[in-house]
Amino acid sequence: MTPLLSIQDLTVELSARDRIFDAVSDLSFTVARGEVLALVGESGSGKSMTALAIMRLLPEPVARISKGRILFDELDLAAASEASLRSIRGNRIGLIFQEPMTSLNPSMRVGPQVAEALRLHKGLDAAAARRRVEEIFEQVRIPDPKRRFDDYPHQMSGGMRQRVVIALALACDPDVLIADEPTTALDVTTQAQILETFRDLQAAVGAATILITHDLAVVAETADRVAVMYAGRIVEETTTEKLFAEPQHPYTHGLLGSIPHVAEAGSATERDRLTEIPGTVPALWALPKGCAFAPRCPRARQRCESERPELADMAPKHRAACWYPMGGAG
Amino acid sequence: MTNLLEVCNLAKRFTIAGGLAGKTRTVHAVDDVTFSIAPGETLGLVGESGCGKSTVGKMIVRLLEPSDGKILLEGTDITHISHRRMRPLRRRVQMIFQDPNGSLDPRQRAQDIVAEPLLVNGMRGAARRRERVADLFEKVGLRPDQMRNVPSKFSGGQRQRLAIARALALNPALIVADEPVSALDVSIQAQVVNLMSDIQREFGLAYLFVAHDLGVVQHISDRVAVMYLGRIVEIGDTARVYHQPSHPYTRTLMDAVPRPDPSRRHRALKVPRGEVPSPLDPPSGCAFHPRCPIATDVCHRERPLLRRVASGAEAACHHAD
Structure with missing residues (x-):
């Protein structure tokens, strides 16, 4: 599969509180058409900053791309003009944020908001845009789409609003879809409904998709491939199956053990002690010299403290940045 | 018991x-x-x-x-x-909250936050209180050198530990x-x-x-x-x-x-049907009936009461075994 989106050495620099530091460092990954790549990490890992950088929505000058390329269809988004970015965002790249009200205008009816994108990017006239919006509302399973067209966002439930956001993101048949914690604010039954809609439509549209989330269970049920981020870098990247079966980085291993997931009957984990990852995430402006995870890592040795491991192939389609990976021990 | x-x-x-x-x-x-x-x-x-x-x-x-x-x-x-x-x-009976920030005074030092319930409940002697606070810090996995810090110096997890220490103070x-x-x-x-x-x-x-x-x-x-x-x-x-x-x-x-x-x-x-109805206008009978895959007439009419069911749990459903 040829990648549709290719991120190369992306580095995002932040200036905050008189400090200048990298929030994202030397990030490289690709996403192919129809594929879902999950970017997973805890707060401060740089996953959301990466999404904003790809869309060129960083809050400049506080945050800026200081290095790297974002190749999308022979265009480098990192160097593209604001005019060409405007014709791409919301058109060829669709966006879904955690909080639907980030994307929706509270003072405008939801149907016309989606129609506006179609008129702007696809040149549809008002009647055609309305017909298309009703179709898309139907696809994202908004009940009674003709009537809902004229609702304001505040008249809808959180789940319905997120469906409108998905409709907006998919309206122009995007090549790339970026979803930042799309179900995190939702209750579990609504989450299941939205994930199903998201999965079906992503597959139907065939967009290259980046799913940003902290929730490994959502990853397991949605993504083809996973990149795990820690302190601004990818520490492991592989297929979803391999990540869960044979995690190589001790951080990934620890994360998987610390999820208090709903266990099946009689399984050993049911009321066991959870695996703890001791300590806390280091401040990005005070990262240790070697591996950023070393101070919390049960496998760390001297080399980890002095020398930072690069992402390297551990097995086919399996990269990890670790001097002493888990190996077959899992 | x-x-x-x-x-x-x-x-x-x-x-x-x-x-x-x-x-x-x-x-x-x-x-x-x-x-x-x-x-x-x-x-x-x-x-x-x-x-x-x-x-x-x-x-x-x-x-x-x-x-x-x-x-x-x-x-x-x-x-x-x-x-x-x-x-x-x-x-x-004590309470701890989702957001410890909302319950911890940002200007108070950690040791004073934990000592406050002791003081309010009349534990006399500053030395005794200090000892009790140090003991609680150790119990919840906070370091003694953090006792003089204000809450903003703590990470989210440490703030929750602090809230737990305060909740534990009075046994x-x-x-x-x-x-x-x-x-x-x-x-x-x-x-x-x-x-x-x-x-x-x-x-x-x-x-x-x-x-x-x-x-x-x-x-x-x-x-x-x-x-x-x-x-x-x-x-x-x-x-x-x-x-x-x-x-x-x-x-x-x-x-x-x-x-x-x-x-x-x-x-x-297995995707659930429908959405949670508004509490302002709850459905008749069993509140879950509009979304329930096994609802029948009786569910529209009568609210089911909790009763012992086959699993040994109690459930409020007309159709539970």
Whole structure:
């Protein structure tokens, strides 16, 4: 599969509180058409900053791309003009944020908001845009789409609003879809409904998709491939199956053990002690010299403290940045 | 074993100033909730937003006045007890919140935050209090050198540890924990959940653990109560409720939880129907009937009461076995 989106050495620099530091460092990954790549990490890992950088929505000058390329269809988004970015965002790249009200205008009816994108990017006239919006509302399973067209966002439930956001993101048949914690604010039954809609439509549209989330269970049920981020870098990247079966980085291993997931009957984990990852995430402006995870890592040795491991192939389609990976021990 | 806490037919109604017509309306946020907690036991209280689970927690620590029903703490009726008479009992029941920031004074030093309940409850002698605070710091895994820091110097997980230390100061019998780990990162959640299990064992504490995360609740709870639109629809031993759910809503919840198992990815999800109705206008009969796959006529007409079902749990469903 040829990648549709290719991120190369992306580095995002932040200036905050008189400090200048990298929030994202030397990030490289690709996403192919129809594929879902999950970017997973805890707060401060740089996953959301990466999404904003790809869309060129960083809050400049506080945050800026200081290095790297974002190749999308022979265009480098990192160097593209604001005019060409405007014709791409919301058109060829669709966006879904955690909080639907980030994307929706509270003072405008939801149907016309989606129609506006179609008129702007696809040149549809008002009647055609309305017909298309009703179709898309139907696809994202908004009940009674003709009537809902004229609702304001505040008249809808959180789940319905997120469906409108998905409709907006998919309206122009995007090549790339970026979803930042799309179900995190939702209750579990609504989450299941939205994930199903998201999965079906992503597959139907065939967009290259980046799913940003902290929730490994959502990853397991949605993504083809996973990149795990820690302190601004990818520490492991592989297929979803391999990540869960044979995690190589001790951080990934620890994360998987610390999820208090709903266990099946009689399984050993049911009321066991959870695996703890001791300590806390280091401040990005005070990262240790070697591996950023070393101070919390049960496998760390001297080399980890002095020398930072690069992402390297551990097995086919399996990269990890670790001097002493888990190996077959899992 | 006598119960530490007994809650009988507890209800909370809120009156809402009306819309255009100016009529006031009543919301039954909590209705007819009954359960008990034994010493040293954890009862998990789960449900989706707006189901009333946090309101139940707040009534038990008397942050909210119940509209109806009874709360007995160690045999004493505290339902409408005055603040003055509640004071000695308040040592027995403490609360920790989702966002420790909201409950920790940002200008106070950590040691003073933990010492405050000791002071208020008349523990004399600064040296004795200092010793007790140092002891509590150690119990919750905070370092002695952090005692003089203000809360903003602590990470989210450490702030929750601080809130736990303060809650433990007066040797409570019961801690009401309202979403205590849901604002924390996964790796930190595990630390706090483990800490709560450890101190439970050490002090014989009971918890009312209010949370929406079914995984966390399963992990920490002996028994679980599932709420829907202000009422308990199922209550029983954790394993029974999770593995043999008897109420269709409990089944819906369990099916909806994503699990960290990639083999499920290509399987059709069991997706729940519809949305939670407005508490202002709850459905007739069983509140779950519009979304229920097995609802019949009787469910539209009659509200089912909690009763013992085959699994050994109690469920409020006309059709549970």
